[in-house]
Amino acid sequence: MSDVLLEARGVSRDFAVSGGLFRGRQTLRAVDALDFTLRRGEVLGLVGESGCGKSTLARILLGLLAPSAGTVTLSGVELASLDRKAVSRRVQPVFQDPYSSLNPRKSVSAIIALPLRVHGLGGEREKVREMMELVGLPARLADSYPGQLSGGQRQRVAIARALIMRPEIVICDEPTSALDVSVQSQILNLLQRLRRELGLTYVFISHNLAVVEHIATRVAVMYLGRIVEEADTASLFGQPRHPYTRALLASVLTPDPALDIPDTGLGIAFPNPLDPPPGCRFHPRCAEALPRCSSAVPRVHAAGQARVECHLYEENAT
Amino acid sequence: MSGPLLTVPLLEVRGLSVDIPVPAGTLRAVRGVSFTVKRGETLCLVGESGCGKSMTALALMDLLPRRARRTVGALRFGGRDLASLDPGAMNALRGDRLSMIFQEPMTALNPAYTIGNQLEEGYRRHRRSSAEGARARAVHLLEKVGIANAARRLGQYPHQLSGGLRQRVMIAMALMCGPDLLVADEPTTALDVTIQAQILLLLRSLQRELDMGMILITHDLGVVARIADRVAVMYAGQIVETGTAEEIFAAPRHPYTRGLLACIPIPGRTRPGAELGAIPGMVPSLVGTLTGCSFRERCDQARAVCADDPPLRAAATHEYRCVLT
Numbered sequence: 001m002s003d004v005l006l007e008a009r010g011v012s013r014d015f016a017v018s019g020g021l022f023r024g025r026q027t028l029r030a031v032d033a034l035d036f037t038l039r040r041g042e043v044l045g046l047v048g049e050s051g052c053g054k055s056t057l058a059r060i061l062l063g064l065l066a067p068s069a070g071t072v073t074l075s076g077v078e079l080a081s082l083d084r085k086a087v088s089r090r091v092q093p094v095f096q097d098p099y100s101s102l103n104p105r106k107s108v109s110a111i112i113a114l115p116l117r118v119h120g121l122g123g124e125r126e127k128v129r130e131m132m133e134l135v136g137l138p139a140r141l142a143d144s145y146p147g148q149l150s151g152g153q154r155q156r157v158a159i160a161r162a163l164i165m166r167p168e169i170v171i172c173d174e175p176t177s178a179l180d181v182s183v184q185s186q187i188l189n190l191l192q193r194l195r196r197e198l199g200l201t202y203v204f205i206s207h208n209l210a211v212v213e214h215i216a217t218r219v220a221v222m223y224l225g226r227i228v229e230e231a232d233t234a235s236l237f238g239q240p241r242h243p244y245t246r247a248l249l250a251s252v253l254t255p256d257p258a259l260d261i262p263d264t265g266l267g268i269a270f271p272n273p274l275d276p277p278p279g280c281r282f283h284p285r286c287a288e289a290l291p292r293c294s295s296a297v298p299r300v301h302a303a304g305q306a307r308v309e310c311h312l313y314e315e316n317a318t
Numbered sequence: 319m320s321g322p323l324l325t326v327p328l329l330e331v332r333g334l335s336v337d338i339p340v341p342a343g344t345l346r347a348v349r350g351v352s353f354t355v356k357r358g359e360t361l362c363l364v365g366e367s368g369c370g371k372s373m374t375a376l377a378l379m380d381l382l383p384r385r386a387r388r389t390v391g392a393l394r395f396g397g398r399d400l401a402s403l404d405p406g407a408m409n410a411l412r413g414d415r416l417s418m419i420f421q422e423p424m425t426a427l428n429p430a431y432t433i434g435n436q437l438e439e440g441y442r443r444h445r446r447s448s449a450e451g452a453r454a455r456a457v458h459l460l461e462k463v464g465i466a467n468a469a470r471r472l473g474q475y476p477h478q479l480s481g482g483l484r485q486r487v488m489i490a491m492a493l494m495c496g497p498d499l500l501v502a503d504e505p506t507t508a509l510d511v512t513i514q515a516q517i518l519l520l521l522r523s524l525q526r527e528l529d530m531g532m533i534l535i536t537h538d539l540g541v542v543a544r545i546a547d548r549v550a551v552m553y554a555g556q557i558v559e560t561g562t563a564e565e566i567f568a569a570p571r572h573p574y575t576r577g578l579l580a581c582i583p584i585p586g587r588t589r590p591g592a593e594l595g596a597i598p599g600m601v602p603s604l605v606g607t608l609t610g611c612s613f614r615e616r617c618d619q620a621r622a623v624c625a626d627d628p629p630l631r632a633a634a635t636h637e638y639r640c641v642l643t
Contacts, residue, residue, distance in 0.1 A: 049510040050481075150600060151367075180366040181537060185581035185594035192591065207511060210540075214583035214590055233590065251515040253540030254585055257563035261518045261544045 004075075005169060005201055006061060006091070008036035011070035012225075013056055017274065026274050030056040032225035033070065038169065043195065043202040045216030045233065047209060047248065051273055052222040054205050058173050061203065063087040085119060092162035096174035098154030102146040108132075109142040112160045119165065131160040134197075135190060152183035156190070163194065171203045176211065188215060209252045213237050218305070221245045224273060224281045231306035241308045243286045280311060288312060326397070327354035328531040329378075329499055333391030336373050336382060343605045347373045347386070349555040355499065355531040360522075362542045362563075363535045364578075365552035368601055371535045372421075374552070375501045378533075379418050380408050396498055414444040417497035421504040423484035427476040433460075433487055434472030441494045459490040463520055482513040489517070493524060499531040506541065518545055539582055543567055548635070551575050554612035555604055561636035571631075571638040573617045611640065619643075 013031040018024075030053045038044055038061075046054045059065040060072060063079050072079040079087060092115075095101040102111055112131055113124045132139060135156045146154055155175065162170055172191065176184040192215065194200060206212050212219060213233060220230040221242065229242040240246045247264045266285050271277055277284050283293040293311050301313040336348035348370040355361050363371040377388045380400070393400040395416060400408070412418075420426035428436060437459070438452035447455070453472065460468035463486040476484055485505065492500055502521065506514040522545060525532050536542060542549055542563065549566040551559040551574065559572040570576045580595025588594070599616040602608070611617070614624035619642050628639040 049512060181539070181578055181581050182366060182597040186596045188583075189593055189596065192593070209511065210583050210585055213585050214588060214594070237585065248512065251511045252585070253511075253515070253538070253544050255539040255543040255567060255579070255582065257543045257546070257567050259544060261522065262515050263519060264512055264515055266512050266516075 003040050004037055005040050006036075006038040006072070006074055008034060008057075008060070008067075008072045009070055010035065011057075011060060011067045011072060013053075013060060013065060014068045028274050029225055029276075030273070031060065031067070034225065034227055036061075036220070036227065038201060038203060040168070040201055041199065042217045043204055043215055045212035045219040046203060046205045046222060047207065047212055047219060048222035049248075050207070051224075053225040054222050055173055057222070058093070058171050058203065058205055062091055062093050062171055088115070088167075089119065089165050090167050091169045091171065092165065092167040094155075094158050094162050094170060094172045094175045097178050098151055098158050099146075099178070101158055102154055104146050107143050107145055108137070108149070108157055111146070111157055112164055115161060115165045127164060128160075131164050134163070134194070135160045150183070151179050152186055155179060155183075155187050159187075159190065159194070163198065163200075166198070167200075169201045169203070171205075173205045174207065175204075177206065177208065184211075191215070209249065210254065221248065224271065224276055226281065226309060227307075228282065228310070229308045231308075235306060241313065242282075242310050243288050243312070244282050247285075247287075280309075328357050328359075328396060329355040329533075330392060330394045331378065331390070332393070333389075334374065334377055334393065335389045336370070336377050336386050337389070338383070338386045340605060346555055346604045346606075346608060348377060349604075349608070351552075351555075351557050352391075353550055353557065353560065355533060357498070357531050358525065358529045359547045360525065360532045360534055360545055362546035362549045363533060363552060364537065364539065364542050364549060366537060366578075366601070368604075369552040370555040371552050372503055375418065375503050375533065375535055378501060379412060379416065380405075381412075381418075410444070413440040413497075414495040415498045417492040417495070417500050419488050419492045419500065419502040419505045421507060423481065423488045423508070424476070426488060427484060429476050431475075432472065433474055433476065433479070437472070437487070437491050437494060440491070444495050455494060456490070459493055460487070462493075462524070463487075463490045464516070465490075482509055482517075485509060485513075485517060486520075489521065489524075493528070496528055497530060499533070500525070501533045501535070503535045504537070505534070507536070507538070514541070521545075539567075539578065551578075554601055554608075556612065556639065558613065558640070559636075559638040561638075565636045569636075571636065571643045572613075572640050573619055573643065574613045575638075577616075 010033045011031060012029060012033050015028045015030055016025045017028050048054050060067050063084060109128050112128045116124050137156050176187050179187060195202060204216055216233050218232050219236045220227045223244050229245045240249055247266045250262045251264045265287050271284060279295045280293045280298045283289045290311055298309050298311045300307050300309050332352045334348060334351045338345040338347055351374055365371050376382045382388055390401045434456060437456040441447055441452045441455055456472060457468045460471060465471055465486055506517050534545060546563040548562055550557045553574050559575050570579060577595060577597040583594060597616055602612055609627060610625040611628045614620040623641055628641050630637055630639055
């Protein structure tokens with residue numbers, strides 16, 4: 001099989017949150033004993049509702065956040081044993097909001113060159129010029145400031161900054177969500193082209209499932225800190241297995257006026273992440289829940305690279 | 319009610335413009351927009367940032383920023399001339415017959431007052447209702463928008479609610495007085511897709527129940543396709559194309575509408591990984607005098623004739639501003 005670049009085994013991350021004035025601190029488990037594998041050359045889409053832990057997982061994979069338990073390895077070497085610079089040479093982020101992720105007081109060329117300076121590398125001018133051309137930024141913008149750029153141009157600056165160290169992995173956290181439709185398509189086209197030309201591997205986090213279906217080669221669905229289903233894109237969208245994946249896909253509004261607004265049957269009760277339901281965490285919202293779903297934690301059912309965590313796929317399920 | 323009310327539109331807007339003075343001159347944010355909304359009908363205003371869709375809504379509500387100037391040919395709502403109403407009469411109408419849901423529930427709700435205070439205030443003022451009456455109405459509407467423990471929620475502050483709940487509170491607030499027309503500006507943009515579908519279902523069932531007219535402003539073409547009776551596509555301050563949802567999605571005429579539809583990946587239709595459509599260039603500056611088709615510099619079919627103001631062409635319910643298609 002293709003080689004594994006980034007791998008997480010049993011990774012958890014806890015946060016201490018204030019429960020209110022008289023309640024003291026509680027523990028929120030944002031990511032829970034999660035297994036994750038990223039192979040070279042793939043685009044792994046990560047989907048799920050807000051609060052499911054996808055951004056926390058992204059920060060763990062970037063080495064920006066240490067897991068509370070479990071290990072993350074980069075080409076077989078533990079992330080915790082590597083120094084931050086070594087990780088950042090190989091793994092780079094592109095964030096959602098190109099308005100807040102760029103320093104407004106630095107020029108475009110200074111922003112793009114910053115990683116080179118941090119790593120003490122030379123050849124700045126040449127590399128910045130090359131990178132701007134690669135991401136489709138006109139050279140005349142080199143001395144402009146973020147405030148003078150459009151949203152699409154800012155996101156191109158963020159992409160140029162992420163790529164100047166020639167990383168292998170780019171973690172895109174909602175890279176087009178803040179952009180207009182016509183700009184979103186340009187950035188998606190750019191990301192696709194860069195992947196082909198530079199042989200990049202992406203983790204692509206988005207709440208826009210149509211975009212994920214378009215760009216991802218494999219998709220992982222997260223719910224309350226767990227990956228509940230994972231499969232290649234065509235099977236996940238074609239034959240979703242987990243009831244949560246099915247509800248999520250049903251809620252996608254494809255632009256077809258002949259179709260009605262879907263009733264996903266998910267109810268409005270998004271569970272409290274401070275007090276996750278026992279058994280399968282999805283069972284209170286699940287239309288197909290069995291008696292055992294409220295007591296027993298479902299096992300992972302794997303077949304090849306596809307897996308689903310659901311009692312419906314137990315052999316003796318009734 | 320008598321016959322004519324059924325045929326006369328609930329809202330009629332003719333030649334609405336909004337000008338905003340800026341250091342470089344006058345920003346023409348909305349330029350001669352006309353449309354109508356009937357009772358029970360949903361009109362979607364679609365377009366990208368800066369196209370004037372939110373300004374159009376604020377102009378209808380008479381909530382424009384102080385510096386902005388509104389001019390209208392006609393602005394009639396339920397048989398009344400809104401353009402000539404004094405501020406007091408407009409205040410009496412707003413929140414009562416004419417209501418708005420804002421995009422950001424976090425900024426539109428006052429953090430210093432309880433949900434109950436904010437829901438009940440307008441109802442007590444418009445309806446001269448007792449505190450108990452307003453409270454009962456608030457509980458009723460919170461339950462209607464699917465909020466459990468409604469009575470307890472009334473004592474909570476906005477920061478104690480999740481984003482989805484806040485948006486539901488905003489909707490309940492807009493519906494307190496049973497408005498005739500609801501203007502909803504990106505009501506589901508900040509929400510998860512799962513919640514979005516539920517909020518849209520809710521808006522539509524409440525609309526049917528109250529026989530409300532609705533103007534829904536959004537940039538999301540999926541939302542438009544599923545909820546709109548009619549669609550108005552805005553670009554650079556103008557409506558460039560109007561039609562039924564079927565007309566706009568199945569047979570778009572304006573190159574901008576066609577371009578927008580090509581930009582989004584459509585499951586089952588767009589080949590995964592294929593190059594998506596793009597609209598090159600940027601929206602023109604709206605400062606100063608504007609002539610000709612505003613889309614011509616980004617249009618791959620533009621010709622010399624596009625430098626002239628494009629005529630409004632119409633076929634039945636479908637109207638568009640383009641000489642080429």
